[in-house]
Amino acid sequence: MKRFLALLVLLAAAASAFGDGFIYIDDPHIHPPGPRPPAWPSPRPYAFAPLEVTYHHVNVKIDGQVAVTSVDQEFYNPNPQRLEGTYLFPIPKGAQIDKFTMDIGGKPVEAELLPADKARKIYEDIVRRLRDPALMEYADRDVFKVRIFPIEPNSRKHITLSYTQVLPSDSGLVGYVYPLNTEKFSAKPIQNVSIKVELQSDRPLKSIYSPSHAVEIKRRDATHATIGYEITEALPNTDFALYFAPEKDELGVNLIAHRAAGEDGYFMLLASPGADAQDRAVMPKDVAFVLDTSGSMAGKKLEQAKKALRFCVENLNDRDRFEIIRFSTEVEPLFDQLVSASEANRGKANDFIKDLKPIGGTAIDSALQKALSLRPDRADHPFVVIFLTDGMPTIGTTDEGQIIANVKKLNAGRTRVFCFGIGADVNTHLLDRITEETRGFSQYVLPEEDLEVKVSNFFSKIKDPVLANPVIKFAAGVRVTKLYPAPLPDLFRGDQLVLVGRYSGQGSSAAVLEGTVNGVTRQFTYEVNFPGAADRHEFIPRLWATRRVGTLLDEIRLHGENAELRDEVTELARRFNIVTPYTAYLIVEDEDRRGVPLAMQSLSQLNTDGAARREAAENWHFFRSEVQGDKALAGARYGLALKDANVASAASVSGAVEANRALGFSGGVGAGGMAAMPAMSPDDSKARLANYSQQGQLVAGKNFFQNTGNQWVDTLTQKFQNAKRQRIQFNSAEYFDFAAKNSKALPWLALGQNVQFVLDDTLYEIYE
Secondary structure, three states: OHHHHHHHHHHHHHOOEOOOOEEEEOOOOOOOOOOOOOOOOOOOOOOOOOOEEEEEEEEEEEEOOEEEEEEEEEEEOOOOOOEEEEEEEEEOOOOOOOEEEEEEOOEEOOOEEEOHHHHHHHHHHHHHHHOOHHHHHHOOOEEEEEEEEEEOOOOEEEEEEEEEEEOOEEOOEEEEEEOHHHHHHOOOOEEEEEEEEEEEOOOOEEEEEOOOOOOEEEEEEOOEEEEEEEEEEEOOOOOEEEEEEEOOOOOEEEEEEEEOOOOOEEEEEEEEOOOOOOHHHOOOOEEEEEEEOOHHHOOHHHHHHHHHHHHHHHOOOOOOEEEEEEEOOOEEEOOOOOEEOOHHHHHHHHHHHHOOOOOOOOOHHHHHHHHHOOOOOOOOOOEEEEEEEOOOOOOOOOOHHHHHHHHHHHHOOOOEEEEEEEOOOOOHHHHHHHHHHHOOOEEEEOOOOOHHHHHHHHHHHOOOEEEEEEEEEEOOOOEEEEEEOOOOOOEEOOOOEEEEEEEEOOEEEEEEEEEEEOOEEEEEEEEEEEOOOEOOOOHHHHHHHHHHHHHHHHHHHHHOOOHHHHHHHHHHHHHHOOOOHHHHHHHHHHHHHOOOOHHHOOOHHHHOOHHHHHHHHHHHHHHHHOOOOHHHHHHHHHHHHHHOOOOHHHHHHHHHHHHHHHOOOOOOEOHHHOEOOOOOOOOOHHHHHHHHOOOOEEEOOEEEEEOOOOOEEEHHHHHHOOOEEEEEEOOOHHHHHHHHHOHHHHHHHOOOOOEEEEEOOEEEEEEO
């Protein structure tokens, strides 16, 4: 019976994604028939989509496992003639809609539901006539179809719809999916895209997690939360996914996995005390605030730092203790000990902060030693040091190695040091090695960023500790390796741990989470399952690889390069599209060394551009050697973006922004939430390097690059050069027959008319 129920859960999960629609225009005057250019510009010109989507708003109400989705979407016809079109609403195979309503132009309409076999004929007909395979990824789905006429010239067509569904549960996690992917068919970037999910449950909500988008989560109370996502000027190409866990336990722990045949698996474990952790469960903490007041902090930096410190002092809990240490040429503590966060002591602290002035040198070693010596006798409670500086050590001990040795001697592994480096003059290697030694992390604040916001956001997150010094173990029978983050951070009320790792073996196991709660060691045991095969949750491998690459690159940056580290970074970056100017250099060098044919190379354009390749080599040298300055700052922030990733796609954008910053580009995030790319000037090798590094696409678990022949090539083809080959002509009967029999390949076919990929040990080549 349990196996039967598990099967039902898996079947329901496959039917959980309901797609938003798009309007197909059958008008040869808009897009003349004939082949499209194989190298798609951005945005890609889809032949069947001459309309623009002006906005796309989604509101979702989830009560338990029942979700009601309401969509408000507007299309605009920028063309000078009246058009006739069909609104297509693709639905995953097997999906069942309990309720579906649609309103077009203020009038209710009935949509015709076509099963997958009839829907496939619609998609294939569009592909045949317009020679654009983009709709192939929907060729195994049912579809709602509504004829829309007229679409007047330079006019808007407003569509609202809603549907109800029962959400599946997998290992205690309830999943919701809304495919924003169809919005890439807009002729222009969409002015505004927003998703709002109002979530309520009969049981306390523990983990709430989106693997697809960097969402904002607001917990109203233990059983209610609002999840929001918004972007402007975008062409979304990733489905929106959300997982949440209603749990009765004190700590909610859930594990899901992905495993391909013949490989070790990947897993993700979510752990959260939720927002309902009782006040008695919140532990008192001890905090030492250490602030650099040297002369270089004069002006905006010191003023922002003082505001941040006042915020932190006012947000201490009543049972907390604290100290403030300012340092320049000398070290000056306020109380010379940890004191209670009483009203009187907070008042003294605010007066002390108000009177801070910038003067003198930078005695980093003495300041750290003073802060670490405050470690309290109640070592079972969290003790954190928040360290703010904008410079290099200039007073006392200035040797990086000796400062780290002093930290190691005083720390004994229990104190967390969190460093905030301000500006480009900090020694990034020193701060990162301090936090590496003390199980903290560094953040670096650019001159244009607000230090007050960074520090106050961080302190709000660590305000209410619930589980200190956690460790996790798994029962025998399943071998778990390469966990990230490692070591585990403390758990706080309203926060959650997102742990990823690799595993071998299979079957049921026990996850034992152990830590300190108010001075008492506690164990929490949860039954989890590591499957022998699992093709869902494709986001887990890339998230694990992103964190792994960030960790390995920091190891290279801080401790030196060796062949093993370099080779693993190269392989993971190539396989999972973790490509920036840093890793692009490693990939090109590796493929040259292995003699990979140019047509199969991941970055063939970079390989044949001598000037850009020299820039890549120089950039990699600076990444490994610079300790301060703009390039060092970019390298440090790049590593943190990858190591701290909760959403792989968002980390990819953040990483690209930082890697481009090392090249001298500070464009930040551009339209559509992607890293802003500099114009590819023929005279600017740095700009070309940045652009070459962003040419790949990760599609349904495979990474594709365009070769010199404008063919999309699966990076796995490099390992299957001698494999069985099958050539299939695009738009032929054989092409559509292959698509009907291999649904897994549909997203890859949608890439274009010229594609190479590996499926079941066969190398397929789609050619025009």
